[in-house]
Amino acid sequence: MSLHCENVVKTYGGKDVLHDVTLDLKPGKIYGLIGRNGAGKTTLLSILAAQNPASRGTVTLDGEPVWENRKSLAKICCSRELNANAESGLAAMKAKEYLRIAATYYDGWDKALEERLVKLFDLNVKKKLGKMSKGMLSMMTIIVALCSRAPYTFLDEPVAGLDVVAREQFYKLLLEEYASSGRTFVVSTHIIEEAADVLEEVIILHEGRILIEADTQAFVDSAVHVSGKIEEVDAATAGLEVHHPETVGRSKGVTVFLKPGQRVDGSRDVSVQPVSLQRAFVALCGEEAAR
């Protein structure tokens, strides 16, 4: 029982956007798909939901192919980040209409929940999507995802347009729905701060490759920040996986990713501090930016 993709490659115009992605999404978990803008998050999700064809590789749900298979597709909802700019046909569509079509096409649509969320978010559904703010469009993404009741639900950047209060509200709603239904959620985001505690598993996608797929807590616990005198830091972290070094004068700070059984040499005069998921992510994926 899982949604599985194997050796998925996606090529656009001769350029590989996804390189050989293999992933296994187990039922009843909240996954976070995190990565920088352009890392391939949307492409990966849309291939998992058979919205886009993969250039190579397979996607299966409980062993059955997802592509052109209504039985599998009925269990998947990939709620897209709506981009209702002027050239998109969606701009002229009313929010109400979009929700009506979603209600027609998702078998398990929860109308009562839809009404509750529209009220909670104070959305004017008579508005055209093209006239909605980024935050309102994020709310539409969230409403479709939660109301679809699909066993595998993907939310593509659901918090990108939300302010911090609305983000917290969204995560509470997500947890509530998760607790009552046990559905599998995949939340793609580049805003990691509040997401870290909600996501049970974290998948870090960087330049079309999966760098990390792990229990969020275990991954965060494996990362530490080591700082002190340059020589002491180098000695304490010798042989370890070191990322994102920063030096100021004689002082140096690095982020270390410890493998099971490894530890920072405690006899050295260095400070060892825990790091947040956000810091760990920046250490892994932000090296070009730091250089």
Add this chain to the structure above:
Amino acid sequence: MKRNLKFWTRYTWECTGMVLAVAAVLAVIAAFGAEGLDLRALATVVPYFLCIGAVFCIMVGNSGTQTLYVPLLLSMGETRRNVLLGFHYFRALIIAVMLALCAAVWLLAPGEVSAVGLRSIPTILCVLVIASAMGSIMGTVFVRWKWAGMILIILLCGLGGGMVGFAGSMAGNFLTARTFEIASHLAALPWWLPAAALAALALDVGFQWMLLRRQEVKL
């Protein structure tokens, strides 16, 4: 399949409403242009206005559907095969509704024009099928080749718009003796028209399926 029927049937009624609106506008123009309003004579030509409206709406509607509803339904987990089937169900249904409306008007308002009108239904069917296929091809081209498609659509919309404009200016004349002349032309079904309709449909379906199979959802 149930959701497909529900969605596309509803969409058919929306499009029918649009066609009726266009036909109503043309009918009003015709009524004003005519010297001495003869409601009965007006009624017998209304189906032609309906057909003009249908050609226009089906063309624009199909290309719009191809660029909006097809990717939207794919994004909501429908298979490509079902999207194609649903789309063609809609296309068949709206043409059937249009023909039924024309036939109904002509049967309710019998007369010279109505008699030739009823005989011209096969011609109208072919014209609508061709318009439907052209609209769909325009949409497909637009989805695949953004700019080239856009230019093609503008040209064809211009053509469609021109046709409606022409029809509008002609509308006054419709109630004159020429109506019968024009209607008679339509009643004679040239041998190549059904062939052209079939060819357009085949071209459209083949082209559409070829692209739909690999289509990316971009909304």
Add this chain to the structure above:
Amino acid sequence: MNERLTEQKSIYLQISEMIETDILREILLEEEQVPSTNELAKLYTINPATAAKGIGLLVDEGILYKRRGIGMFVSKGAREKILSKRKAAFAENHVAPLLAEARSLGISKEELLTMIGERN
């Protein structure tokens, strides 16, 4: 139960410590039901699995126990258990860092004791 979470420590440890602190302060009484995993998850906006891990830790230590079909309850003698556990850890967690800081500042043991004496 209303402390805030920090990034300095694993969330599940913080959850279990918060419950312990509430038992110590008699906000939660013995033989009383504690909030469910889902309630904790929603309150702190954390994954239920994390909350469950924190609660599991306390169950393993015999501080909480499960009543089938009802939920988690504070065990009899839980407060006593937490007290002795925290006392045992006090020297390590609080006295050791105090002495280390005093040493790097050059504060003598006598000075330190005086300071503590003056506090009361």
